[in-house]
Amino acid sequence: MMNKQIIYFPKNGKPTVVVNEWQVWDGEGDEGAPLNTPDLNHGLSKVLVPFHWWITHHQNPDVLERASKGNIGVWFAADDDILKHSAIIEAGKTLWPVVGAHFPIFRDGRSFSTAALLRDRFSWEKQIRAIGDVLIDQLLQGARCGFDAFELRPDQDLDVALKQFDLFSVTTQNSWRGKRSLLEA
Numbered sequence: 641m642m643n644k645q646i647i648y649f650p651k652n653g654k655p656t657v658v659v660n661e662w663q664v665w666d667g668e669g670d671e672g673a674p675l676n677t678p679d680l681n682h683g684l685s686k687v688l689v690p691f692h693w694w695i696t697h698h699q700n701p702d703v704l705e706r707a708s709k710g711n712i713g714v715w716f717a718a719d720d721d722i723l724k725h726s727a728i729i730e731a732g733k734t735l736w737p738v739v740g741a742h743f744p745i746f747r748d749g750r751s752f753s754t755a756a757l758l759r760d761r762f763s764w765e766k767q768i769r770a771i772g773d774v775l776i777d778q779l780l781q782g783a784r785c786g787f788d789a790f791e792l793r794p795d796q797d798l799d800v801a802l803k804q805f806d807l808f809s810v811t812t813q814n815s816w817r818g819k820r821s822l823l824e825a
Contacts, residue, residue, distance in 0.1 A: 643660055643791050643792060643794060644659065644660055645657050645658065645659060645660055645798060646658060646660045646769070646789055646790060646791045646792070647779070647789065647790040647792065647798065647801055647802065648767075648788065648789050649783055649787075649788050649789070649790070649805065650788055651788060655783075655802055655805045656802075657798050657802065660791060661686050662686045662687065662688050662713065662738055662769075663686065663687050663688070664687075664688045664715060664740065664771055664791070665687050665688065665689050665690070666690065667689065667690040667692065667693040685711055686710075686711045686712075686713070686738075687711065687712060687713075688712075688713045688714060688715045688738065688739075688740045688769075688771070689712060689713075689714055689715070690714070690715060690717065691714045691715065691716045691717065691720050691722075691725075692717070692720070694714045694728070694732075695725065695728060698728065698731075707735040707736070708735065710737045712735070712736065713736040713737060713738035713739055713740065714732065714736055714739055714740070715739065715740030715741065715742050715769075715771055716739065716740065716741050716742065716751070716754050717742050717744075718741075718742060718743065718744055718748055718750040718751050718754070719750065720754070722754060722757055722758070722762075723757070723761070726761075726762070729758075729762055730762070733762070733764065733766075736766065737766055737767065738766065738767045738768075738769055738789075739758065739764070739766070739767070739768055739769070740768070740769040740770070740771040740791075741754040741755050741758075741768065741769070741770060741771070741787070742771050742772040743770060743771070743772035743773045743774055743778070744772055744773065745773050746773045746774070746775045746777070746778065746793075751770065751772075752781060752782065752785045753785075755768050755770075755782065755785050755786035755787050756785045756786050758786060759785075759786035760786075764786075767788055767789050768786055768787050768788060768789070769787065769788075769789040769790065769791060770782050770787045770789070770790045770791065771791045772793075773793055774790055774791060774792050774793055774796075775792070775793060775796060776792070776796050776797070776800060776801045776804055778790075779801060779804045779805065780804055780805070780807070783805065
């Protein structure tokens with residue numbers, strides 16, 4: 641089930657609720673068929689495809705055409721070895737306006753590492769979206785390690801989620817968002 645709204649929290653901005661323009665596709669369907677095979681529900685034309693699917697289809701002319709128009713992003717599974725595929729990710733930096741990192745279950749934190757690696761090692765500057773079993777409890781950690789968009793699990797309250805970003809006024813560790821707070825003595 642796709643959320644119609646997500647939380648977007650740009651690096652130097654405020655978190656807000658925005659319309660979700662991207663459908664997450666699981667990669668299931670007719671093998672060898674063109675990208676328009678996924679049933680794009682809700683009239684959306686933008687799709688996040690699984691990285692493993694991208695690896696095998698990224699040289700297809702129809703896929704490249706759609707990607708060049710900004711209508712394809714990828715999502716990484718928690719167990720994807722993104723460092724092994726650094727050349728494909730570097731090439732994707734010019735094509736993908738959005739990447740996602742999937743949380744298969746909320747207590748599996750490997751996707752936090754994916755976001756941090758994308759920001760630190762790949763100098764990713766575009767949107768990194770948390771998808772899957774994303775709960776309100778994960779927002780602060782996600783925002784610090786590199787996520788700037790969150791597609792919450794459907795049972796999560798967006799109004800409550802927005803309030804999470806105001807819980808703390810001091811940070812004690814550096815993050816991709818900035819340096820830690822200096823406490824005045």
